[in-house]
Amino acid sequence: MTSVENQMGPRVVVALxxxxxxxxxxxxxxxxxxxCRLKVGKELFTLAGPQLVETLVAKGFDVFLDLKFHDxxxxxxxxxRAASKLGVWMMNIHALGGRRMMEAAREAVETSGSRRPHLIAVTxxxxxxxxxxxEIGxxxxxxxxxxxLANLAQSAGVDGVVCSAQESSVLRAELGNDFMLVTPGIRPASAAVNDQKRIMTPEDAIAAGSSYLVIGRPITAAEDPAGVLLTINSAIGAI
Structure with a gap:
């Protein structure tokens, strides 16, 4: 794993x-x-397939393949192993799949023969x-x-977790700096909440210990997405 302090590059991941x-x-x-980096989720991947991921990688973007493998x-x-061969920067699995599943996934990305992507778990x-x-027990x-679930993922050798920014400070204190915290539900103060329930502003999320911020509609629906990115990056760069 790589220390959070040593992770370079954009911390905003735009959800496509x-x-x-x-x-x-x-x-x-x-x-x-x-x-920024880019996140490709289930809907877009199902429609456009691996070719889109390869196109984005070829354009110079780091891609987070958000398919939440659970089997x-x-x-x-x-x-x-197949996702690693696409050249993705990050992929995720479900922590609810259990220790053996997470360990098998970690071993697969470590031996894929490609640039080793980050492997994180959904909590x-x-x-x-x-x-x-x-309701689900x-x-x-x-x-x-x-x-x-984050403790289980760390003990299985996973690089980090997807979590709410509201849990970041607790997880950072409990799991240390050598663990990635990737947080969706990020909304600039002026943006609509939409369907996320546990949200936080970019500045507050970074201050709480988040490593990377997943942001969708506040950027993708903006008239000037590059300008919004510049504003967010400027704000979190001061944290």
Whole structure:
């Protein structure tokens, strides 16, 4: 793992939550890979496939492949190995898949023969409330579940976790600086909340210990996305 203090490059990861590749590529043509990284999720990957990821990588962008693999250990390992060959910067798996699955995924990316991508684990989705967690059999608050799953992921050798920025300070204190905290649910103070429940501003998230900030609509829906990126990067650069 790499110490958070030594991680270089943009800390903003723009979520390409578009329904088709053309829209995503039109947006990408308006921004600079020195200012952000990109996240490709399930909808866009299902529609556009590996070719889009390879195109983005060829344009100089670091790509976070957000497919949240969760299956038996061998299947997840094979999926992670295939994703590594696309040249992605980061990919994720579900911590709820358990220790053996996470260890198999880690071993797969370490032996993929490609540039070794970061492997992070999803703990609890930021859209989940405590009531919803109870409905699926997870007792305790979202924060308590996040801490338990993050500890499990770290012990399995995973590089970090996806978590709410509201849990970042606790996880940073508990798990140390050699653990990546990737936080969705980030909204500049002037932006709409949309469907995220546990949100935080970029400045507050970095101050709380977040390593990377996943931001979607406040940037992708902006009239001047490059300008919004510049404003966010300037704000968090002072933290």
């Amino acid at each position: 939550d578009y329904p088709e590749a053309k829209q995503a590529l039109d947006f990408v043509g308006r921004i600079d890979p020195t200012q 038996i250990p061998n299947t997840v390992a094979n999926a992670c 609890i989705l930021t859209s989940h409330s405590e009531e919803e967690l109870g 997870l007792s305790g608050s979202p924060a308590e579940n996040v801490v338990r």
